[in-house]
Amino acid sequence: MITDSCPSCTTRGIAPAETRTRGDRAVDGYECPNCRHAWATVRDLTAYSELHARRAQRRTRRSAA
Numbered sequence: 001m002i003t004d005s006c007p008s009c010t011t012r013g014i015a016p017a018e019t020r021t022r023g024d025r026a027v028d029g030y031e032c033p034n035c036r037h038a039w040a041t042v043r044d045l046t047a048y049s050e051l052h053a054r055r056a057q058r059r060t061r062r063s064a065a
């Protein structure tokens with residue numbers, strides 16, 4: 001979980017209310033508990049792509065065997 005700072009009132013350490021994954025990107029939706037400002041940040045998940053690829057390979061091998 002990655003916390004963010006409110007772009008409106010600069011409250012720090014706000015946890016995402018929801019996280020959605022779109023392909024190789026994750027969209028974290030935030031709502032500031034202080035001023036109720038809502039925003040979203042997009043994170044690139046390509047740093048994890050190697051891990052996903054390894055898991056996919058393992059699954060493919062198992063189903064093939």
Ligand SMILES: [Zn+2]
Nearest residue numbers: 006009032035
């Ligand atoms: Zn705020």
